Amino acid sequence: MGSLHVDLKDCGQCPIRHRAVCSRCEPKELEVLEDIKYYRTYEAGQPILWAGDHMEFVASVVTGIATLSQTMEDGRTQMVGLLLPSDFIGRPGRETAAFDVVAVSDVTLCCFRRKPFEHLMTSTPHIGQRLLEMTLDELDSAREWMLVLGRKTAREKIASLLLIVARRDAALRKQLPSDGMVFDLPLTREAMSDYLGLTLETVSRQISALRKSEVVELEGKRRVIVPDLDTLIAETGDDVDGGLIA
Amino acid sequence: MGSLHVDLKDCGQCPIRHRAVCSRCEPKELEVLEDIKYYRTYEAGQPILWAGDHMEFVASVVTGIATLSQTMEDGRTQMVGLLLPSDFIGRPGRETAAFDVVAVSDVTLCCFRRKPFEHLMTSTPHIGQRLLEMTLDELDSAREWMLVLGRKTAREKIASLLLIVARRDAALRKQLPSDGMVFDLPLTREAMSDYLGLTLETVSRQISALRKSEVVELEGKRRVIVPDLDTLIAETGDDVDGGLIA
């Protein structure tokens, strides 16, 4: 599990080649990147960074899932981002990590030493352009999540999370999300509660409630079946965006 | 009120010259910007953009305060950002607005037609670099706000908002926030509730409670006095960051 059957040293073979921060780079630019990059792996459950840590590198997630989160002194924690393959960790121009990063599954990172990477950003506009685009997308997602955290009920929060995971899973398979789709939750109930600003008991109860209402079916604790996508969307409280079918 | 005693056409005189998206530009680059820029003003309470609107321009806030918010079908509203002088509105490469933008006070925008601006971004790296930096900062703020929305109590939320406004106000005067500082709340109770994910009644009650606890004093409805800054910080639930005194 987790072993890759491609030569990771070759950017041309990289599974996130077309989506990551390097996606706009031309062959010559990739060669420079290949010189300063190296891989690191983390096992499920391992911390990758603690808030305040000195960061010697920035990185792209190549495989696996990690979480970005914040913890208060008394232990209350809030997840502030979910890092999936192709997502970027770290920020040029900043010495220390702003949030905790934890591997949820086994994770492989493609790391770049920070200083050379920063230098590269000024000489290679394609990297900065792509990073800007990715950061703007993340800012939009973060703002959308603020609505979930601030205004949605527990039931709507759960439905919103399920829908996000469902859409992501469909995108990964290069399919449209559809009625009858099946996917696995990558997160424990506790991780879901940290994401949604709820307790794990409430998460559990609301998932049970959605099952009783036949909005979703469960196979074991993690596998989810969505019999009717529009029903799930209705439960999120968002307006129906028909735009996806086009 | 709102009339500026400077020639706005001259970027050299612009009050946000050193912080806005154009702050890295050299004189020659500013000349290009001056060709495509124009000013628009909005009165307090006026909408600037609705989510979904076609955007023909991107802009910098020159003076005044605006809010960025999202509304659900049933009317629940969440503010997702507060736009202050030098903040940027819009996003290169996107046709439509993602959120509602409303002027809270009288607002002046420095607008750039979107297409020429996008073109400029590829030819003038300084703009993209600065925009990346600003966007990364906003992403960090958005993520910090997610902790407030997801995990803080009503009292902590109010204290967090007061502290943010206090710090911003101090920064505007180029002072450090200090004991005994006085500032005005730019927002109504309702706008605060939209920001904090509360009802306006709860906002009112918690402000009264903080006053009874002598964490703050009020002069009228809007003017706030902070007798002891550390007391206010303690009420936010955040760890005390001594870093500011250095």
Next chain:
DNA sequence: GCGCGACATTGATACGGATCAAACACTCGA
């Protein structure tokens, strides 16, 4: 000066989600 409208405060009550507690399900190693 009066009355209106916008904004704010305060009170009474309801309800959603947190908290405390117990039991269940599954995996893994002895």
Next chain:
DNA sequence: TCGAGTGTTTGATCCGTATCAATGTCGCGC
């Protein structure tokens, strides 16, 4: 096979915030 550990479900109760409602305050136009 059993027992421990981890993650999950479910129940009982409590508390914080929402909701519904009334009253208060200030500024402004008539």
